[in-house]
Every structure is written in structure tokens, then in C-alpha cells.
Amino acid sequence: MARTTPDLLQSADNAVVGEGVRQYIAFTVDTQEYAVDIMSVREIRVWSRATPIPNSEPDVLGVVNLRGTIIPIIDIRARFNQGRTNVTNNHVVVILQVGEKLIGILVDSVSDILTAGPDEIKPLTMQERISGERPMITRVISKEERIVSLIEIDLLTIGRADLAAA
Numbered sequence: 001m002a003r004t005t006p007d008l009l010q011s012a013d014n015a016v017v018g019e020g021v022r023q024y025i026a027f028t029v030d031t032q033e034y035a036v037d038i039m040s041v042r043e044i045r046v047w048s049r050a051t052p053i054p055n056s057e058p059d060v061l062g063v064v065n066l067r068g069t070i071i072p073i074i075d076i077r078a079r080f081n082q083g084r085t086n087v088t089n090n091h092v093v094v095i096l097q098v099g100e101k102l103i104g105i106l107v108d109s110v111s112d113i114l115t116a117g118p119d120e121i122k123p124l125t126m127q128e129r130i131s132g133e134r135p136m137i138t139r140v141i142s143k144e145e146r147i148v149s150l151i152e153i154d155l156l157t158i159g160r161a162d163l164a165a166a
Contacts, residue, residue: 024114024141026148027094027107029077033148034107035114035141036096040153043095044110047087061087061106071095073104074156079136098153105156114148116141121150 024035025044043066050062050073059078063070073093077085085091085106093104122142136155141148 021115021117024116024148024150025094025110026112026114027092027110029080029108030082033111033146034076034137034151035148036094036151036153038113040096040098041094042097042102045093045095045104047089047091047093047106058084064093064104066095066102069102071102071104073106076105076107076151096153096156098156103153103156114141114143116143 023038025038025041026033026035028034045066048064050064052062053060053072056062056072059075061073061075063072065071075085077083085108087106090109092107092110094107094110095102095104120141120143121139123139124137136151137149138152139150141150
């Protein structure tokens with residue numbers, strides 16, 4: 001049974017985290033699992049239509065108004081050159097705090113909260129890194145037989161001068 005957003009965030013509040021141990025929100029895009037630091041997650045929302053922005057990057061679906069704040073929504077599948085998402089009501093938007101800005105990323109589903117210690121976070125070698133000028137994935141969480149790619153949200157830009165500072 002899938003857990004709801006309040007359940008996930010409540011679990012994070014109740015978790016005991018030791019020294020050097022961090023928590024991550026894990027989500028899926030196609031069959032791949034990704035994660036972001038839980039401290040950067042502001043909200044997890046069901047998909048609602050985004051207003052397209054002319055001349056934006058192909059992976060920017062548009063913007064949404066979240067309680068008076070305009071937030072750009074990135075199709076993370078398109079960002080990773082896996083084609084555009086055929087968006088349905090089952091998709092989820094993870095709202096992230098990136099510096100002073102809020103950015104939403106469209107994902108297939110949020111799976112759980114991962115707790116990982118330093119020994120479970122492995123760097124990728126140069127040959128394994130995703131191609132591009134600024135790779136967004138430079139580390140993975142390796143727990144038992146599960147490997148989850150960590151997205152470095154500091155490197156998550158939305159292009160075109162960040163849509164004029166969103």
C-alpha cells in the first residue's frame with residue numbers, strides 16, 4: 001500500500017538519525033530510483049496542470065501558482081534525456097528549495113524515505129557520471145541490493161537565466 005505525503009513526512013519527523021546519517025526522499029522515474037535530501041523538500045503534491053512558458057527549455061513544463069508563489073516545474077525524465085513524460089493524474093510534483101528559489105520536479109511516484117550513513121553513499125567515477133557540463137548525479141546510495149541515484153539539487157537549474165529569476 002502506498003504511503004501518503006503526510007505519512008512520509010511524519011515518518012521523517014519521528015526518525016532517529018545518528019551522526020553523519022542523512023535522510024532522503026526517494027522517488028521513481030520510469031524504472032530508475034532517485035533521491036534528494038529531505039531537508040530540501042518543501043512539499044509533495046499531486047500533479048496539477050502547469051501554465052506553459054513560451055521559449056522555455058524543453059524540460060520545463062511551465063509554472064504553477066503555489067499559494068502566491070510562482071514555481072517552475074521541470075520534467076525530470078526529459079532533463080535526463082529519457083523523453084517527455086506523458087503526464088497523468090498519478091504523477092507527483094516534488095517542490096524543492098534550491099537556494100532562494102522553489103522548483104518543482106515532476107516524478108512518477110514518491111516511494112519512501114531512505115536513511116543512509118556515510119558508508120552507504122558512494123561517489124561515481126568519471127566514467128559512470130551522467131554526461132553534461134554539470135552532472136546532477138555524482139553519488140548513489142547503495143543499501144543491500146538497492147542503488148538510488150542522488151540528485152545534487154544545487155546543480156538543478158531551469159535554464160534561460162532560471163526563467164528570469166522565476
